[in-house]
Amino acid sequence: MMPQRICSLNNAPVTKGPVVYWMSRDQRVADNWALVHAQALALERQVPLAVAFTLAPAFLGATLRQYAFMLKGLAETARRLADLNIPFYLLHGEPPDEICRFARLHDIGTVVTDFDPLRVKRAWREEAAVRLEIPVVEVDAHNIVPCRLASGKLEFGAYTLRPKIQRLLPDFLHEFPPLQHHPFPWPSPPETFAVDSVLATLAIDRTVPEAAWLLPGEAEGHQRLAAFIAHGLASYDCRRNDPCADGQSGLSPYLHFGQLAPQRVALEARRHHPSSPSALAFLEELIVRRELSDNFCLYNPFYDSVQGFPSWGVRTHDEHRHDRREYVYSREQFAAAATHDPLWNAAQREMVTTGRMHGYLRMYWAKKILEWTPTPEDALATAIYLNDRYQLDGRDPNGYAGIAWSIGGVHDRAWGERPVFGKIRYMNAAGCKRKFDVREYIRRYQGDH
Structure with a gap:
């Protein structure tokens, strides 16, 4: 493996003891550089290897839809690991606390984890690296x-x-490289967890159901x-x-x-x-x-804030902050797809019912939220809330960057000036009609769909 994938998160000396891969973002067995590196270390030291996933009690507004998809995928991961003589531990609680407790309980020698740029994940890793007196190593497997x-x-x-x-x-x-059947067994590996039992213990929003159109x-x-x-x-x-x-x-x-x-x-x-x-x-x-x-x-430490917009985007929003909005909707009206625009409503219904939205429509969807909310701050917060609540792929860098592009001009340039948007790139329903059959799309996601 290319060593440039590896980043040491502390300067703790290497010690004896098993290796644990603290799985987080990369929830798979095959094609996983972090797991490859963890096994290489364990084989070199002739010690057991385990995988641990720390299940946070709440995570950025995730609902039953996202937790169920994730846990069902992790149950498959646990079974695949068992076939390789690598146990899987599902730990419940605040992630830094749980991984530190696990490392001390099992006399772990090294923690390997995967890369994630989101603030909350980085804070988890950094706290664990400070509290543990063993090496904590991050591998960019994503x-x-x-x-x-x-x-x-x-x-x-x-x-x-x-x-x-x-x-x-x-x-x-x-x-x-292929993973090996691990030759150094873990003493007393745990039983594979039951997804329904774990879901029953979580205090999560169950009003957003699982997506029925795909299997995890x-x-x-x-x-x-x-x-x-x-x-x-x-x-x-x-x-x-x-x-x-x-x-x-x-x-x-x-x-x-x-x-x-x-x-x-x-x-x-x-x-x-x-x-x-x-x-x-x-x-x-x-x-x-x-x-x-x-x-x-x-x-960008403000990737989910107006402060994270480019300077020209911040400036143009300030210049048009008090422009008259023809329509203003509450977060609840947006969530219920209760706007005057049948195309926007159809896109929102697609997201609510399926957990997905076409990428082109996500841009239109976010830009109309900007047009129909009192301030850019309201628009950004509403778009992130709806995206992360209903999308299967919410709480993701792609989502934050895409919304910031649509509302704040991130990774874009200044365009011709207009009310409300200022120099932010504009989109409207007429432009969508030139791209695709808007009437057919609306028909698919009528209110009684």
Whole structure:
């Protein structure tokens, strides 16, 4: 494994004892650089290896929809690990407390964890690294080019990050080594947890039901990838922006929960469609745009605040802060899809009922929230709340960056000035009608759908 993926989070000396992989963002067995590194350390030291996941009692407004998808995927992960003689522990409580308690209880010698740019995850890792007197090592198992290596600063946009990633990509986009059946057994491994029993213990919002249209887990993610490569990738470039065409990959929930490695997706896309326009368009989104979102959240401490907008975006919002809004809706009206705009309402209903929304419509959806709320602060908070409550892939750098692009001009440029928006790029229903069959999309997501 390329050592540039690894970042030591403390300076604690190496000690004897088992290795634990503190799984968080990358919830899979196959194609997982953090697990590969953890096993390499354990084999080198001839010690047992375990995987631990710390289940926080609440996480950024996640509901039953997201917790159930995640836990069902983790149950599959636990079974796959058991086949490799690696036990899986599901720990309940505040993550830094639980991983420190686990490390002391089992005389752990090293903690390996995965990379996540979100503030709350970084705070968990940093607290654990301070409290533990053993090495805590972070491995970027999510980005193809490690985020910190790709750039050491906040990038202006895709055009500044793209050449940096393209220069490094040949060094990192290669096959994963296989995991071994671990030869050093863990004493008294735990039983596999029961998903329904765990869900019953959580004090979470159960009014947002599970998404019925897809199954969670590593195996299902790989099946959906294979189906997309076989039947969807060739036409991706001409179908991706049409919400009625079912032209997107459908892989976002699996990538968000780490049930599928972006690197595996890129490898398969390049293997089967090495240089087609559709493959190039897909890889641009999968690699450059997705890793740009991680860059945004890693280096901008205000990625979910108006303070995180570029200076021109902050300025234009201040200049138009008191512009008259033709319509103003409450958060509850937005959630209920009770606006005057049938297209916006249909997009909101799609998200509420399915846990997804087409990427093109997400932009329109967020920009109309800006147009119909009293302030940009209200707009940003409402968009994040709705996105994270209903989307399976909410609470993700892609979501924060996409909303900040739509509302604050992040990774964009200034456009012609207009009321409310100022110089923020504008979208309207007429533009959507030129892109796709708006009437058909609305029909699909009528109020009684």
